[in-house]
Amino acid sequence: MAVVAASGCAPAGGQGPGRRAAALGHSPAGGGLAGLLAGVLACVLAGCAGPVSTLQPAGPAAREAAQLWWGMLTVGVIVLIGVVALWLHALRRPSAMVGPAEAKRITLLWLVGGGLLLPGFTLIALLAFGIPAGHRMLPLPLAGGEAPLRIEVIGHQWWWEVHYPDSGVVLADELHLPAGQPVDVVVRSADVIHSFWIPRLAGKIDMVPGRSNLIRLQADEAGEYRGQCAEYCGVSHAFMVLRVVAHEPAAYAAWQQERGG
Numbered sequence: 482m483a484v485v486a487a488s489g490c491a492p493a494g495g496q497g498p499g500r501r502a503a504a505l506g507h508s509p510a511g512g513g514l515a516g517l518l519a520g521v522l523a524c525v526l527a528g529c530a531g532p533v534s535t536l537q538p539a540g541p542a543a544r545e546a547a548q549l550w551w552g553m554l555t556v557g558v559i560v561l562i563g564v565v566a567l568w569l570h571a572l573r574r575p576s577a578m579v580g581p582a583e584a585k586r587i588t589l590l591w592l593v594g595g596g597l598l599l600p601g602f603t604l605i606a607l608l609a610f611g612i613p614a615g616h617r618m619l620p621l622p623l624a625g626g627e628a629p630l631r632i633e634v635i636g637h638q639w640w641w642e643v644h645y646p647d648s649g650v651v652l653a654d655e656l657h658l659p660a661g662q663p664v665d666v667v668v669r670s671a672d673v674i675h676s677f678w679i680p681r682l683a684g685k686i687d688m689v690p691g692r693s694n695l696i697r698l699q700a701d702e703a704g705e706y707r708g709q710c711a712e713y714c715g716v717s718h719a720f721m722v723l724r725v726v727a728h729e730p731a732a733y734a735a736w737q738q739e740r741g742g
């Protein structure tokens with residue numbers, strides 16, 4: 482943004498940045514536009530990392546969702562570039578008279594190609610990637626037959642109640658789990674609809690009063706993550722934050738023993 486302001490504020494006939502840019506063979510307007518684009522890009526990319534970034538996955542389910550997102554973004558950008566190129570071509574080409582038969586042939590071509598084949602192939606490609614990705618996120622039985630650790634989370638306005646049925650430990654606004662292992666989280670709500678979401682570990686799941694839902698999490702590495710209610714649930718919804726700590730398995734067992742007594 483500073484580049485835009487500098488070139489826009491150069492005094493007429495002076496030695497400001499605009500004149501220097503012109504002397505170097507760059508137009509001040511072009512430099513300003515490049516600066517603006519760089520600023521916008523920096524702001525956009527700044528959201529690609531951080532404790533609640535889905536683009537910085539730290540578990541298998543979140544990785545599936547991120548890969549699907551990147552695939553959809555790539556296809557979307559290709560389609561956008563194609564549409565803009567066609568639009569520019571239509572604006573710039575000389576007008577030509579075509580007969581009714583030729584006009585009908587061209588219309589049919591675009592209807593079938595752009596209206597049926599393109600969306601058809603796009604949807605098939607998305608389903609081919611999306612369905613297996615969604616299937617891998619389901620809490621399916623594990624290959625070895627063992628049951629994953631089970632944690633229960635109850636949503637309240639505006640806090641999280643976390644239960645460990647095996648040890649009887651109860652926590653508020655904090656969830657501990659072993660790293661490198663699948664964990665099944667059963668969620669429900671004590672009042673209104675909330676949504677349980679730890680962006681770097683898995684997708685969202687609704688917490689509905691009178692109903693239990695199940696989501697499987699896994700943290701690849703020990704560390705601290707952050708959960709956030711993802712369904713507007715009242716005035717303090719934005720502050721409904723969950724601290725998530727993934728421990729090495731031995732450290733997790735020690736933590737359980739210490740807390741469980």
Ligand SMILES: [Cu+2]
Pocket residue numbers: 675676710711712713714715718719721
């Ligand atoms: Cu909420």
